[in-house]
Amino acid sequence: MLSSKRQSDILQAVKANGSCSIAEIAEALGVTTETVRRNLKPLVERGLVTKFHGGVMLPEEVEEPPFQRRIAVNGDLKRKVAELAARRIADGDSILLDNGTTTTFIADALADHANLTIVTNSAEIATRLVRRNGNRVFLAGGELHADDAAVFGPAALDFIRQFRVRYALISVAGITAAGDLMDFHLFEAEFTRVAMAQAQERWVIADHTKFGRVAPVRVGGLSDIDLLISDAPPPPDLAEAIAGSGARLVTP
Structure with missing residues (x-):
């Protein structure tokens, strides 16, 4: 049992979104960020939430949840990012998703x-x-993963190497403050690297909850992409990394 209603409210906010920034929790509860940080400490110590740079997530978020669960998390934010990306694509374009x-x-x-x-x-x-x-x-062939109906492995990589597209639109699990693009699985990271090599322009599509998020596999860095599209500006350290990388940032 939690020792205060404030801690309970914070935990419920994180559960509702999967992950939250400190600022988002403070705004939702009408308190200061210092109050949030003070009440987060016992939640972290008990393993009820996991810290990342600028926010917290549920412990199980360290392991990628099933696709249908993931697609429902932060759906409004993902939809906003998707609409920003779609506006930059013209009829007749070639894209890799x-x-x-x-x-x-x-x-x-x-x-x-x-x-x-x-x-x-x-x-x-x-x-x-x-x-x-x-x-x-054009759909890559091979064995479909039951979780997300996606294909990986050598055959899928050989398939996409046959194409040259205008844009590769890539999703990642997290972007560190230093500008590392991270994913949960090695086979997904391998696919992403090959996909980026087939495109004239490489776009990373990530809502702001991915900023500072923890994941175990490095895909590449911001210098490997041309565009980062998100629903909100990144925190200052990541903004500095983006500016130094040569990648362009697109937000509403």
Whole structure:
């Protein structure tokens, strides 16, 4: 049992979103950030939440949850990012989309686009786009993962190496303050690296909860991408890393 209602309220806020920044919790509860930090300490010590730079998450978030659960987390933020990305894509463009939940929202945001060429390893994305407006969809072959209906492995990598696209839209699990792009699984990171090599421009699509988020596998750095699209500005240390990397930042 928690020792205070404040701690209980903080825990409920984190549970509702999967992860929260300190500032978001303070705003939601109408208290100062110092009050939040003070009440977070016992929650962290008991293992009820896990700290990351500028915020906290549920402990189970360190392991990637199933796709249908992930797609519901921060859905409004992902939708906002997807709409920003879709506005930069023109009819007739060629794009590569990975199997992330945010890129699935992008597939929905492209509903009114026509004559796109889409390369993907995600059956979810392929089925959303293949019946629309003269699109051509190329789906990597191999064994589908039951969790997210996506294909990985050598065959998928060889498949996408056959294409050259204008944009590769990549989702990541987290972006560290130093500008490292992180993921949960080695096979996803391998796919991302190959996907980026096939594109004229490489975009990372990430809502602000990914800023400072912990994940075990390094995909690359901000200097490996051309654009970072998010729903809100990053914290100062990450903003400095972005400015020094040469990548462009797009926010509302």
